[in-house]
Amino acid sequence: MIDALRDPARYPHPVDRVEVLETHISWVLLAGDYAYKVKKPVNLGFLDFSNLEARRFFCKEELRLNCRTAPRLYLEVVPLTGSEASPQVGGPGAAFEYAVKMRRFPQEALLSRMAGAGTLGPAHIDSLAQAVADFHSRIERASRAQPYGSAAQVLAPAMQNFDQIEALAGGADRPELERLRAWTRAEHARLAATFEKRQAEGFVRECHGDLHLGNIALIEGEPTPFDGLEFSPALRWIDVMSEVAFLVMDLVDRRLPRLAYRFLNAYLEHTGDYAGLAVLRFYLVYRALVRAKVACIRLHQAGLPAEERGRGEREYLEYLRLAGSLAREPGCALVVMHGLSGSGKTTVAQYLLEVLGAVRVRSDVERKRLLGLEAQAHTGSAPGGGIYTADLTVRTYARLADLCRTILQAGYPAIADATFLSRAQREAFGELARDMQLPFAVASCQAPEAVLRDRVASRERAGKDASEAGLAVLERQFATSEPLSASELRACVVFDSRQDAAAGAAALAQRLGLPLF
Numbered sequence: 001m002i003d004a005l006r007d008p009a010r011y012p013h014p015v016d017r018v019e020v021l022e023t024h025i026s027w028v029l030l031a032g033d034y035a036y037k038v039k040k041p042v043n044l045g046f047l048d049f050s051n052l053e054a055r056r057f058f059c060k061e062e063l064r065l066n067c068r069t070a071p072r073l074y075l076e077v078v079p080l081t082g083s084e085a086s087p088q089v090g091g092p093g094a095a096f097e098y099a100v101k102m103r104r105f106p107q108e109a110l111l112s113r114m115a116g117a118g119t120l121g122p123a124h125i126d127s128l129a130q131a132v133a134d135f136h137s138r139i140e141r142a143s144r145a146q147p148y149g150s151a152a153q154v155l156a157p158a159m160q161n162f163d164q165i166e167a168l169a170g171g172a173d174r175p176e177l178e179r180l181r182a183w184t185r186a187e188h189a190r191l192a193a194t195f196e197k198r199q200a201e202g203f204v205r206e207c208h209g210d211l212h213l214g215n216i217a218l219i220e221g222e223p224t225p226f227d228g229l230e231f232s233p234a235l236r237w238i239d240v241m242s243e244v245a246f247l248v249m250d251l252v253d254r255r256l257p258r259l260a261y262r263f264l265n266a267y268l269e270h271t272g273d274y275a276g277l278a279v280l281r282f283y284l285v286y287r288a289l290v291r292a293k294v295a296c297i298r299l300h301q302a303g304l305p306a307e308e309r310g311r312g313e314r315e316y317l318e319y320l321r322l323a324g325s326l327a328r329e330p331g332c333a334l335v336v337m338h339g340l341s342g343s344g345k346t347t348v349a350q351y352l353l354e355v356l357g358a359v360r361v362r363s364d365v366e367r368k369r370l371l372g373l374e375a376q377a378h379t380g381s382a383p384g385g386g387i388y389t390a391d392l393t394v395r396t397y398a399r400l401a402d403l404c405r406t407i408l409q410a411g412y413p414a415i416a417d418a419t420f421l422s423r424a425q426r427e428a429f430g431e432l433a434r435d436m437q438l439p440f441a442v443a444s445c446q447a448p449e450a451v452l453r454d455r456v457a458s459r460e461r462a463g464k465d466a467s468e469a470g471l472a473v474l475e476r477q478f479a480t481s482e483p484l485s486a487s488e489l490r491a492c493v494v495f496d497s498r499q500d501a502a503a504g505a506a507a508l509a510q511r512l513g514l515p516l517f
Contacts, residue, residue, distance in 0.1 A: 016032070055097070065236070069228065074102055076100075077098055078100075084097075112214040132225070142206075142237050149237065164297070176324060183285070187282050209228055240271075242279075249287045261517075284326040299316060336429045338443065340421070340474060341419065352508065356413050359413070363418035421482060493507050493508045
């Protein structure tokens with residue numbers, strides 16, 4: 001059938017040539033302006049496409065689900081008529097097969113291709129984080145009556161990964177598989193109550209389910225997720241953090257850890273779901289093992305050329321090693337930013353979170369979140385009034401401390417991005433680090449007064465930043481800021497606005513005992 005569908009005459013629209021892409025569960029026929037996805041008649045345990053009615057049902061599910069994220073790509077389910085030897089796409093007569101019809105896009109638009117070509121950049125990642133956060137905010141949430149997201153439901157597919165890999169894999173990788181199996185069981189037991197709490201609080205939703213870079217395309221300049229998982233509700237109704245983990249893992253696997261942490265931070269800043277970090281590491285390992293399983297299944301399919309089989313074996317072992325590395329916590333520390341408005345704190349904090357693999361919380365964002373406002377909302381508040389009252393400032397720093405504790409307890413370095421011009425504010429965070437027996441540092445950003453005034457005035461005119469600190473606020477800071485004490489200076493690394501941040505980041509990483517990406 002697939003060989004016959006390589007004939008351009010089989011299609012009801014102009015086609016010069018047909019290109020066939022193949023995965024372990026489907027064929028995709030690229031024909032003219034369209035693509036047709038045909039499901040393989042296979043039963044792999046975690047999916048069953050073995051009969052025609054099932055393939056028809058899952059084609060319709062694929063259309064429904066993917067119209068949520070890519071309505072411009074997904075068009076309809078079409079019948080294949082005639083016979084396997086002489087098929088016709090959308091022709092008259094009874095259907096012997098079905099296909100999902102999509103609008104075609106160039107393969108170079110895939111974010112996986114862009115990552116390989118070195119053209120996937122920070123702006124794409126920021127847009128992707130916004131798109132995923134928006135998608136998660138509007139999709140349906142699992143009810144308490146549904147089994148999805150329970151501790152038992154979370155464990156089942158994780159264990160299934162090991163069972164399916166061990167049925168196919170050789171003996172040399174058995175010790176690593178057993179280590180990861182034991183880690184998964186222990187981590188799941190430790191987090192069982194957290195999984196249940198996440199489900200009760202509405203974080204288990206009908207997600208995309210297979211969100212990696214190969215399933216996202218840049219369409220009209222926007223990262224567009226497609227090819228969502230249709231064949232198993234249990235693998236689609238998941239914690240949103242499991243979905244986030246897939247993208248983070250994929251970026252790390254592609255040697256793009258800085259973009260991975262940029263994506264994670266941007267997503268968390270949009271959603272405020274810092275509590276989800278508690279389960280992130282479990283899902284990172286799970287997602288790496290999902291990819292290991294898929295590679296293992298593919299390399300054991302009949303008729304695979306020796307070269308492709310060798311490539312599949314390497315891919316499987318690389319994902320296995322990645323799962324092992326993701327299970328290990330690299331180190332933890334608390335960093336507070338320090339400096340007047342316009343000194344570059346947020347820019348430096350952005351750089352630090354990427355090179356340290358840290359999670360940042362911003363006072364400008366959390367202050368507004370406390371009031372139910374969007375980060376970019378403009379309130380026109382005067383110094384000491386509106387959103388800058390003394391009481392709200394105290395509440396904001398208390399929230400930053402709570403979030404930093406959450407981040408640190410999850411095993412990630414934390415960065416608190418605020419002015420920290422009061423000694424009491426800095427001391428409170430130093431005490432937090434001491435209580436948790438973790439390294440602490442002050443990243444002090446400095447710039448000449450003329451530079452500060454120019455930056456703040458420009459930012460105020462643009463009105464596009466979460467910070468509303470204008471020149472009036474800056475003048476107040478000049479008058480009220482408390483200098484670092486001698487003990488604070490010993491824990492301080494200075495970032496001069498006239499110098500590159502890399503040297504400061506290296507000094508900070510060395511002080512904290514953290515690796516640099």
